[in-house]
Amino acid sequence: EDKVVQSPLSLVVHEGDTVTLNCSYEVTNFRSLLWYKQEKKAPTFLFMLTSSGIEKKSGRLSSILDKKELFSILNITATQTGDSAIYLCAVGDGSSNTGKLIFGQGTTLQVKP
């Protein structure tokens, strides 16, 4: 069965720390890997990765994909309290060519002042 596993499940850091969130996957028809940030409402899109080894960056956030080892990491540098959220990893499943996403269970990040 296809699955996406995130680790750690929860993390508490202090402002200014750097964090690394992990996402591993076993998806037969992998098409892409996506990261979302979920606060109290809608998951907001962060990155979509399709190629191995190419880092995507947006401000203090960056992400990279390793299609050989089947994982991705999301890095957040100089964390701020506003980074507190659930970070979701999802894999695009190409088995039916319908854009279906398979989600991990999420990593809950708490950044303390």
Add this chain to the structure above:
Amino acid sequence: NAGVMQNPRHLVRRRGQEARLRCSPMKGHSHVYWYRQLPEEGLKFMVYLQKENIIDESGMPKERFSAEFPKEGPSILRIQQVVRGDSAAYFCASSPPYRVSSYEQYFGPGTRLTVT
């Protein structure tokens, strides 16, 4: 440019009643996806629709659940004869009509359904 709209944001139903959840995709998006998030679990795919067509409903429970996306108006997720186990957050996402980009989905704020 308004994002994905969902209403209601919160819905309380008694066991046996019907729940109707609405989703309006982002402007220019013609693909709609519904996901369910049960307590302490990740989002699970339910159904994928284009205008007037159900493309993939492999994640929908076999009974009581249905979805539509009419030519005019929002997409509707309908749950008949709700049970306590249906209590969850239901998220809608939309994507543009280009196949290569269809995995880049934008989510609405969700409808939190509580069945009493």
